Amino acid sequence: MEFYPQYPQREKMNLAGAWDFAFRPDEKDPANPDFGNLEFTEAMPVPGVFDVFPDRAGQRGTAFYRKNVTLDFDGKVFLKLGGIGLWAAIFWDRKPVGTIDLPYSGVDFTFDGGGKGKHELLIVIDNRLDFQRTPLFSPNYDFYGHGGIYREVELFSLPVNAIDRVFVSTVCHETGKVKIRVSAEAQGLEYAFDNGEFQPAPGNEFEVSVPDFRLWSPESPQLHTITVRNGGDCIIEEFGIRTVTAGNGKLYLNGQAIRLRGFCRHEAHPQFGPALPLHIVMEDIKWLKDLGCNFVRGTHYPQDQRFLALCDRAGLLVWEETLGWGDGLERLITPHFQDAQVRQLPWMVKNSYNHPSVIMWGFLNEGFSSVAETEPLYKKLITTLKELDPSRPVTYASNKNEGDIMFKYADIVSMNSYPGWYSRDRDKFRPLDEIAKRFNDFIAFMKANGLSDKPYIISEVGAGAIYGWRDRFAAHWSEEYQRDYLAEVCRYFSETPEITGVALWHFADCRTYSTGHALARPRAFNNKGIMDEYRRPKLAYDAVKECFQKF
Ligand code: ADA
Secondary structure: OOOOOEOOOOOEEEOOEEEEEEEEOOOOOOOOOOOOOOOOOEEEEEOEEHHHOOOOOOOOOEEEEEEEEEEOOOOEEEEEEOOEEOEEEEEEOOEEEEEEOOOOOOEEEEEEOOOOEEEEEEEEEEOOOOOOOOOOOOOOOOOOOOOEEOOOEEEEEEOOOOOOOEEEEEEEOOOOEEEEEEOOOOOOOEEEEOOOOOEEOOOOEEEEEOOOOOEEOOOOEOOEEEEEEOOOOEEEEEEOEOOEEEEOOEEEEOOEEEOEEEEEEOOOOOOOOOOOOHHHHHHHHHHHHHOOOOEEEEOOOOOOHHHHHHHHHHOOEEEEEOOOEOOOHHHHOOHHHHHHHHHHHHHHHHHHOOOOOEEEEEOOEOOOOOOHHHHHHHHHHHHHHHHHOOOOOEOOEEOOHHHOOOHHHOOOEEEEOOOOOOOOOOOOOOOOOHHHHHHHHHHHHHHHOOOOOOOEEEEEOOOOEOOOOOOOOOOOEOHHHHHHHHHHHHHHHHOOOOOOEEEEOOOEOEEOOOOHHHHHOHHHEEOOOOEOOOOOEOOHHHHHHHHHHOO
């Protein structure tokens, strides 16, 4: 299998491997580091995070990753980073190339390579939790903010008439008509589908029917390719033909109402942090398919492109969202934070536009959506997403319940809720009866407030269980309570057609705060996974599987 986009005429280097490494816990200004006594005495894997290694576990500070690169081309260099955390400054031959303050976002840089021969690429990473440097990560986020180069680093030669990307969206799923947008000059462009004959392109934006088209769907995830060239450059993109629309309280895929059953999933593993080896990414997809899922919510940040490409092939439907977690009023009204929120959007849309698996965009998980002061930001994020991509519905996961005042702007109403876990009545033993009541009340609220035309997704619901903790009382934290809890959620969902989808919280346990914030998080992990962090199924696994497979 191949990953896309591909640039067959460019020189390409994948820089994965062991990089030279140095660490300083208190570098004053990592954007202008003191190179004076910089000595590389260690090595670190790229992709990888340094703060999972035994001698660096939990450390925060400035890390220097160095790779010596030999170019065999002149001219410009195109550097692609799949995602870093929490902050980075890039230097080429010790000259600044740029900085990244958007953790997890795939970004790219173009700069002069300085000619053939030896060069030094230095990536300075900082994982300190500092609002000024990293406005998009806060100490109260309920997943660990690791330091390192999370995803691939690739370097390309850049031709003069470069074609950056080709964006393909479906105009009509009945005729296979697609809209093509090429980010290059229109002159001399040619295109071909599926390795067929090249045709002259009528411009850099046009509509055309794909010959012998095959629809993409979860049951039959069929893909096409388009190759575009202009004499100077050539690009191959993969795409799928499918439409997604929201209306009448339902979500339609290729014109057919669809219900979503799946999980929220973090890109996390105790040994690799978010820098998941392909092996684990592929294994996770097999688990999701085994569970009978057709849906995964990529919480809480832009996803690894390899994961999305694999979802394209597996027929999994994905909610992709930008980074944000429970941000309160103060953060949401701060221009520095707002600016970073908005800057994430074009990168996410550019990187993921052609994945048919991605069926909706999200942002600001559990943001402060219940007060008028944050309304301008919600409106700005939704309108920007709509401008960047009118072909996908937009949503955000709220925990403000009936107090949320932004639902009217979203295409899909999504609510995170944990009735019967974070129970209102602490004295009640196994309060499973709260589940149906909570969601039924919300359906009634939607009806009463003119929101019933929008599909409703339970974007999180779940209960914690410590792997291996079996208890005849079936009390909170036992595998039994989680099993009974999720079985009840699934039963209720399967019998309630007013609810379009459910994303159970969550796929696998993941490391979270290692501070006092962890008091409600035994082991300093979020233990609501139906598998533990090593993907060992808990009792709930088979209960959910039994229900999901009946759909
Ligand atoms: C929230 C949040 C999740 C997780 C969950 C929980 O809904 O969106 O990331 O923290 O709560 O486990 O309580």
